[in-house]
Amino acid sequence: MMSGVEIPLIDFSGCAINKVREEENLKRAGQQIINAFETVGFFNVVNHGISETEVADIFKISEEFFALPTEVKVKHRKAKDSNHGYVELEREGLNPEERPSDLKESFNFTPKSQYKPWPDEELPKFKTTFEKFWDLSSQLTLRILEAMAYGLDLEPQYLVNTHQLLGKDGNASTLRTMYYPGVPSAASIKANQVRCGEHSDFGSITLVYQREMGGLEVLTHDGRYTPVPYIPGAIVVNIGDLMQRWAADRLIAAKHRVLFPQDQELLSKARQSIAFFAQPDDQVMITCLDGSNKYEPIGALDYLNMRFGATYMDLAKGQ
Numbered sequence: 394m395m396s397g398v399e400i401p402l403i404d405f406s407g408c409a410i411n412k413v414r415e416e417e418n419l420k421r422a423g424q425q426i427i428n429a430f431e432t433v434g435f436f437n438v439v440n441h442g443i444s445e446t447e448v449a450d451i452f453k454i455s456e457e458f459f460a461l462p463t464e465v466k467v468k469h470r471k472a473k474d475s476n477h478g479y480v481e482l483e484r485e486g487l488n489p490e491e492r493p494s495d496l497k498e499s500f501n502f503t504p505k506s507q508y509k510p511w512p513d514e515e516l517p518k519f520k521t522t523f524e525k526f527w528d529l530s531s532q533l534t535l536r537i538l539e540a541m542a543y544g545l546d547l548e549p550q551y552l553v554n555t556h557q558l559l560g561k562d563g564n565a566s567t568l569r570t571m572y573y574p575g576v577p578s579a580a581s582i583k584a585n586q587v588r589c590g591e592h593s594d595f596g597s598i599t600l601v602y603q604r605e606m607g608g609l610e611v612l613t614h615d616g617r618y619t620p621v622p623y624i625p626g627a628i629v630v631n632i633g634d635l636m637q638r639w640a641a642d643r644l645i646a647a648k649h650r651v652l653f654p655q656d657q658e659l660l661s662k663a664r665q666s667i668a669f670f671a672q673p674d675d676q677v678m679i680t681c682l683d684g685s686n687k688y689e690p691i692g693a694l695d696y697l698n699m700r701f702g703a704t705y706m707d708l709a710k711g712q
Contacts (some may be wrong), residue, residue: 394550398432398433398613398614398615398617398619399439399613399619400427400435400436400437400438400619400621400622400629401425401429401432401433401435402436402439402624402627402667402705403422403425403429403436403437403438403439404438404439404440404441405422405438405439405440405536406439406440406443406547406554407421407637408422408536409440409441409442409536409538410441410442410532410536413543414536414539415431416543416549416609418653419540419543419549420540420543420544420657421447422540422629423441423539423540423541423542423543423544423545424543424544425544426537426540426544426630427541427544427545427606428440428540428544428645429644429687430541430645431643431644432614432645433611433613433647434611434613434632434644434645434646434647435629435630435631435647435649436622436629436630436631437612437621437622437624437627437628437630438627438628438630439624439626439627440572440594440626440703441533441628442528442529442532442533442605443530443628445625445626447525447526447529448602450522450526450630450668451522451523451602452602452604452667452674453668454470454516454518454519454522454523455572455665456572456665457568458512458515458516458519459498459499459518459572461512461515461516461623463481465512465515466481466498466512467479467481468510468512468709469500469509469510469511469512469562469604471501471510474534475503475702476500476501476503476509476565476567477501477502477503478500478510478655479498479500479510479608480498480499480500480501481498481566482496482497482498482529482539482574483504491600496574496576496588496616497550497571497573497574497588498570498571498572498574499531499565499569499570499572500568500569500570501568502523502527502567502569503565503566503567504524504527504560504561504566505560505561505562516639518610520641523568526568526667527560527562527568527669528582529567529671530590530600531559531560531566531669531671532557533600533628534566534600534669534671535553535556535559535596537596537598537630538552538553538556538598538671539552539660540630540686541598543646545640545682547641547682551588552597555673555674555677555693556597556671556672556673556674557574557674558674558675559671560639560695561678561695563675564594564672564673564674564675565672565675565693565694566669566671566672567666567669567670567672567678568595568668568669568670569668569669569670569701570666570667571586571587571589571662571665571667571668572663572665573608573651573663573664573665573666574659574663575661575663575664586630586681588608588652588664589650590648590650590652591648591649591650592648592650593633593634593637593646593647593648593649593673594632594633594634594646594670595633595634595635595696595700595701596633596635596636596670596671596672596673596697597632597633597635597639597667597671597672597673597678598630598631598632598633598636599630599631599632599670599671600628600629600630600668600669600671601629601631601666601667601668602628602629602666602667602668603621603623603627603630603666604664604665604666605623606623606659606662606663606664606665607620607621607622607709608620608651608652609621609629609649609651609666610645610648610650610651610652611631611648611649612647612648612650613647614645616662618650627643628643629667631646631647632644632645632648632671633646633675633680634700635679635693635696635697636673638679638681638691638696639680639682640679640682640683641681641682641683641685641688642682645681647661651664651666669673672693672697673693674693675692675693675694676693676694677692677693678690678691678692678693679691679692679693679696679698679703682709
């Protein structure tokens with residue numbers, strides 16, 4: 394049974410990235426954002442300043458990449474010492490002890506990666522499209538973090554200042570495009586396999602761009618899942634475990650998942666999504682924002698590395 398909890402919808406028109414920041418608008422939005430993160434852990438944001446055309450462009454170039462032959466895509470594979478590049482189908486398992494690997498493939502984009510396998514020959518506009526979308530997502534992330542600081546009664550630039558190196562060396566934030574292939578029938582799915590296993594994100598905040606297919610579900614406070622509706626022009630925003638720890642559990646890093654649709658027609662269709670995973674700068678020490686000692690201080694990069702080990706099963710096993 395699905396939860397009756399609804400995902401909050403926040404109008405960000407007063408704080409959009411294509412508008413001048415005004416303190417009163419940031420305060421108002423910050424209160425709404427913190428309320429959403431205290432109760433559900435997710436919200437949809439509209440009128441944020443990123444156009445539907447800009448979102449459509451990155452979905453289109455992503456779809457073209459995933460349509461390439463496997464032998465071409467693996468030439469741009471993510472190296473073991475990098476978070477940039479292609480991740481093959483069924484490479485990741487978010488619930489490795491309970492389920493087979495997730496039926497999805499992805500491409501991780503990190504602007505300052507020293508190892509840069511770009512599909513320039515096959516898709517000349519791939520890199521520039523991702524660079525542009527990174528910049529847009531970074532701007533929106535910083536604007537949301539600024540509003541959150543007001544909502545948490547922090548110095549207005551406190552959270553922004555911990556993300557100064559977005560897109561530079563010293564920050565592990567990632568833009569990821571994901572592709573979930575359609576399957577001919579339920580019989581072709583492995584036992585207990587899902588498109589994306591139940592998990593919470595790792596870092597500070599995440600922006601999720603959906604298409605009409607939808608499919609994302611969030612675990613709510615009543616112990617049941619609720620679907621995150623697809624709203625044209627909206628972006629889904631949630632926090633990760635690091636932010637929950639930072640806020641001494643005042644905010645919720647809600648678990649979420651993507652299952653296979655029950656409808657056969659929908660099952661046969663592919664699903665796409667794009668996520669911007671924002672992390673604090675590597676050297677930032679995460680200490681409880683309320684001044685408590687609920688959690689010991691930990692470096693942002695140390696925390697991220699600790700979490701990555703459980704996701705990339707081949708790394709966790711030392712392969």
